[in-house]
Amino acid sequence: MSDTNRVWRLRKRPVGEITDDVLSLEQEAIPEPGEGECLFRLNYLSLDPTNRIWMSDMEQYMEPVAINAPMRGVVCGTVIKSNTPEFKAGDIVSGIGSWADYQIGSPATVGLLGEVGDVPVIDAFGTLALVGPTAYFCLLEIGDPQPGETVVVSTAAGAVGCLVGQIAKIKGCHVVGLTGSDEKCQWITRELGFDAAINYKTENVAEALAKTCPNGIDVYFDNVGGKILDECLKQMNLHGRIPTCGLISQYNATEPVPGPYNYDLILMHRLKIQGFIILDYMDRYPEATEALIGWMKEGRLKARLDVSEGLETALQAVKKLYTGENTGKLMVRVKDA
Template sequence: MTDKMTDHQNRQFRLAHRPVGPVRREDFTFRVDPARAPEAGEIMVAVEYISLDPAMRGWMNEGRSYIKPVGIGEVMRAGALGTVVESRAAGFSPGDVVTGALGVQSVATLAAKDCVKVDAGLAPKPLFLSALGMPGMTAYFGLLAVGEPKPGETVVVSAAAGAVGALVGQIAKIKGCHVVGLAGGAAKCRYIVDELGFDAAIDYKSEPVPARLRETCPKGIDVYFDNVGGQILDDCLAQINLRARIVICGAISQYNNTTPVKGPSNYLALLVNRARMQGMIVFDYAERYAEGAQAMAGWLAAGRLKSREDIVDGLETFPDTLQKLFTGENFGKLILKV
């Protein structure tokens, strides 16, 4: 515990408008305010790294979802990592490194129960927002608990060079599967094959996806891990096997639509093949995060799993840096360094 501090200035982005189509800088207000001193049960955290995720686009929309939307005028929601600078909560002391929904800001004051302490001596801090954080848990539970891959099966993953997709493909390889990734551009395709060990890559920007799926998945598709939705989901549904499992993790191709989301036209393939398509939200597995983190840390330590972070300096760059997710510019996990 420490005495209250009043000299912390909090740089923050607040949601000013609900975006229509792609997010613009004008959709946020940048402010500098005195940081709020913690009350009983709360901690003040100096934010160091902020996780930028496609889900943030959905959080800006009004409407029913798995989590309430960010309110107009509220600090933009984001997972982040930082160091405790002041504590009024048992079990937390200045110097502790924590992760939680700290928001797009330089100082966060929040309930200690909403944060998790991490051992920053075990791995570089950004890894706790990547393979050892929400993307890692999404990949681990989405593939293993929902996709249920078996050795020898064919697993296809979209956005395969992204934070979640890259981990999904590697876990599938660890589990003995034939793994094909879809990514945009030759550099990303080389990366997932040459560095991550995927069996094949399909460049959806320059190659005919249906033909390449038939070529790279000669036995059909047993598990499709979908991060993009749209036409690629349809292309994969057309080639699924009997009792295939389709994991719906995200639909980044649809997030900036100004028209209704395009659903799959090949959905009858689910009926014909008695297949299962299931949505996956990582928060549903919160009670099992320790299990996932232990497995992921073991694979990282053994060199069986690689994690790549795309770190951009400067909190003030947030609105522009966020766009990298939707233009396909980022390689690996996109993180903002405060």
Template sequence: MSETNHVWRLRKRPVGDISDDDLSFEEESIPEPADGECLFRLNYLSLDPTNRIWMSDMDQYMPPVAIDAPMRGVVCGTVIKSKNTAFKEGDIVSGIGTWADYQVASPETVSPLGDIGSVPVIDAFATLALVGPTAYFGLLDITEPQAGETVVVSAAAGAVGSIVGQIARIKGCHVVGIAGTDEKCQWITEELGFDQAINYKTENVAEALKRTCPNGIDIYFDNVGGDILDACLKLMNLKGRISTCGLISQYNATEDVPGPKNYPMILMQRLKVQGFIILDYVDRYPEAISALSQWLAEGKIKVRLDVIDGLENALDTVKKLYTGANSGKLMIRVKNV
């Protein structure tokens, strides 16, 4: 075991885009677990849009990361010392941790990854720990898709959106994905089975939605907010459903963001609009993991990982999420297992 721990600490709240001096990369001593805790070595760090929320002091679903505290993240690691019978040396754990090589945890923050069969650890963590359950519950529990309905997904080539679209196809829906490059649009249609794709950077989204959704929109899975939400609201069918998973177009805003012009459609079309946080569904995780594991094994769900090696690259890499430069689930690999 190394004698040094590398830790990213939040030094100030970002204003607009994340800047290089918002966090610092430090060398520190390795912490010791207290009674009831374990010490684990980081294997993989998930980079997610919510990282930007945690850096801010905006109203949010968890306390913001404190200034000078280690940056929070979704992690996968290997237990190297335990003072809790829930963990033993060598266990692979995942949950909420920090951007650090070595960190202490308790059953309240991490849990064993469990039996993943022949699925590689990196794939299981990337799909089953966070983004898969987010897609599963955000689509199936909130919007209850029915065969033949039209589902539109924004950030459709992203970690959550790509799985949402594939689940919607499994349920027999007509699926339209919105992404930011021709390559991403080609991937979600040719590889993942989306029926149609819209490049929001080169097409008029409102006009493209009319073309690809001739029968209107029954379900919109929203990862971005902003103008794309407004365009979808205009075409929502009676008693349509909107699952609000993220608002990534607004996270780096430095001024107040105007509300959607088509907000009255919520009333006129009797729409259901519901936000959610995956932590709402922790007790039902086994349900999602069982279904997702089966679909993965059957080849009905495919995932694409965007993996960067080295914890020292976390700050530069997380910025890719807010420009659309990533392709698939964005992760930092510290040690392969």
């Protein structure tokens, strides 16, 4: 075990894009666990769009990260020392932690990763810790896709979107994904089984949606908000559903963002739009885990990891989420479990 602990700390609130002075990497002492706590070494750090929300002081679903505090993240690590009966040395845990080599956990913040069979730990964490349950519950509980319906997914080559499209196919739907490059379009159609893909950067989105969704849209899985939401609103069927999982098009905005210009169609088409936060479904994680692992073992659910090597790369890597550079689940590998 190292004698020092590298910790990324939040030094200022980002304005617009995340700049290099927002976080700093510090060398600190390794903390000691108290009663009811454990010390674990970080194996993998999940990088997610919500990181930008946590850095800000906007109204949000958790307290924002305090200035000078360790940066919050979804983590997977190996227990080194434990003062709680829930964990023992060598256990693999995952949950809410920080961007640090060594950190303190408790049963309130982390839990055992659980039995994953032949699935490698990095793949299990990348899919099961956050994005898999998010895709599963947000689509199935709010989107409620039915066989034969049309499901449109934004950021379809991202960590959540690529899983949403595959789950919708498993449920018997016609699935169209929007993404930002021809390579990503080819990946989601040829490898993941999407029925069609739209490059929103080079194609006319309205025309492409009309062509690929000839029967209209029943479920629009929204990860972005903004202009794409407006275009999808125009083509939603009566009683369509819009699970709102993210608004990544506006996280770096420095000015107020206009609401949907086609807001009236929510009324005219009797649409259901509902926001989603995974914390509301934590008690049902075993249900999602069982289904996701089952589909993974059957080869019906595939994931791609976009892995950055070393904790020191986290700041530059997280920026990729907001430029669309990543394909699949973005994460940092610190030390394999």
